[in-house]
Amino acid sequence: MAAFGTGGIRSQGRGPPLGFRFTLYAILSIVVMFLDQRHGWLEQARFLLQAGAYPIQLAVNSPSTAWSWLSQSFRTRESLEAENARLRNKQHELELRTMRYDALARENGELRGLRDALPQVADRWLAAEIVTDSHRQRILINRGTTNGVFKAQAVLDDKGVIGQTTHVGPWSAEVILITNSEHAIPVTIERTGLRTIAVGTGDEDSASLALPYLPGNADVKPGDQLVSSGLGGVFPAGYPVGRVSEVHRDAVQPLAQVRATPYGHVDSDRDVMLVWFREDHPAAPVTGTAGDLQVGNKALQPQPAPPPRPKATPPAAQPERSGENPEKRQARDAGQPETPTGTPPGANSTAPHTTNSSGGARKPTSPSGTVNPPPAPSSNRGTAPAPASAEAAPATKEPAPVEAPKTPTPEQSASPPPRDP
C-alpha cells in the first residue's frame, strides 16, 4: 500500500510532508463522515467494509464461541435430561396454547366478518446467531443479504422484540437494539389500547425503555404490557415489547415519567429471529407516511371513530355535577369569571382549582397537565378526558354563557343537562 509512506529509514525522507498528507486524509474523512451521516451514499462502501471486516469479527469472537461449544459438548447426562424434560413440557404448553390460538383466530376472523381465518402475519422466519455482543447497544448477527436480510428488518427473540437491522453486509448485519437511545419503537399499551412511542434509554447496565410522551393523567401503571403497534413501518403489530416497570407522576410535570423493561434479552440468548411478514396482512407494519392505511385489506380497516359526543357524557360525571350544581349555578348567575370558593365536594379537591383559574380565562392552557389523575379509572379513553372536560367545561363557559348553546362542542355537550333544569 502506497498510503503507508515510503517505508523509510529516516523521519525526513521522501514523499510529501506529513502535514500535507494529514490534510488530505482529514478532508477525506470529513467527506466520508458527511456522506455517511447526511446522505447515506456510502451504503455500498459500508457493504464492502462489512464484508471485509466479518472474518476478523468471526476470528475475534472465536474464543467465546469455542468456549460455549466446549461447555456444550461436555455437559453431563443429567443436565441434558433435565433440559430435555423442560423442553418437552414447554412444547406441550405451547401446543396447548396454539390450539387455543387457532380457535381465537377463527373467532376473531368471524367477528371481523371474515369467512376464513387470516394467515399469520409472519411469512418467514430465519434464525440468526449473535456474532459480537452489544457495543453501544448494537449487535452483529451472522446473516446478511445472501440470506435475504434487508435494511430495517425486525429482529425478535422468543420473548419479544430485540431491534432492527441498520447496516447489512453480505454475510452479516448490524442490529440496533430497542434499548439504544437512538431507537424508538411505536407501541400500544395492551390493557388500554393507548398508543405511544417507547424510546431506548441507552443504559448499559440495565436494559430499559422510556415512554416519554405520555401525559400525566394517562392510564398506565406498572405491569402493563407493551406490544408493537404496527406503525412506523418496521415492526408488525402485536409483538410483545416489554412491561411497564415504574410510573412517576409529578403534579408539576405535564408528562408522566414511565419506564419499561424489554422482554427480549441479548445478553443471555445467543439466537435471534429475523422476520419477513406478509405485506397485505392487516397486522403488517404501516409504511405509508399518511394517516390512512396503504397496505392491508380494505375490508379490515377499522371503523371511523364515532363522533365523540356520546363518549363525553360519562355516567360517573352526573352525580358529581349535581352535587356541585348549586354553587356553580350561583357563580354563573352572579357572572363571576372565577369561583375561588367553588370547590366541589367531590374527590378532586385541588384539580378544579387549577382548572378553574387557568382554564377560566382560556381553555387550551394545558388542562390535562394540571389535572390530577382520577382515582377511579374505569374505562380507558373515557376517564382520561372525562374529568378534565367535566370540570373544564363550566369554566370555559362562564365568561361567555351566551355562546354555549350555539356551539355545542363535545366538551360542552356534557354540561347542558345540569343547566337546563
Added chain:
Amino acid sequence: MSWEVSRGRILFSTLIGLVLTVLPLPQLADLIRPSFLVLTVLYWSVAAPRAAGVGLGWFAGLLLDVFQGPVLGQHALVLSLVSLITALEHQRIRSKPLFQQSLIVLVVLAFYQGVVLAIDGWTGHPLPSPLQWIQCGTGALIWAPAATLLAQGRRA
C-alpha cells in the same frame, strides 16, 4: 537503536491491536480496556513516522469505525490527527524516558477521547458513559510494557 522497521511488522502489530480492541470481554474488563489499536498506532508514529504515520492512523481508524463507530470516518479523522501530532513530535517523545512518555500518552489519549466525543455530540449520537475516561489512564499505564514489547519485536 535502529529505527528501521518492516512494513509487515507494522501491519501485523496493528491487526493484533485491532483484535485486542474489539475482542469481546466482560463488562468490567471492557470498561478498563485501553484502546490497543490507538496505542499501537501511537507507537508506530513515534517509532517510524514515515513508514506508519498519518496513513496508518487513517486506515486503522477506518477499521475501528467499521467495527464500533456510529459514524464512518470518525475514528479515522481523529486517529490520523493524533498520529500526525505524535509523528511531528516523535524525536522529542523518543528521547524521553518511558515514564514521561506514558504521561505524554495520557495527554494524547485524553485528547483523542475528547475529539471522538466531540464528533459524537456534533453528529447527534448518544455519548458513551463517562467512565470511558478510565481507558486513558489504563492506556498510559500499559504504554511502557507495550512499547517495550513492540521494540523487542522490532529488534529481533
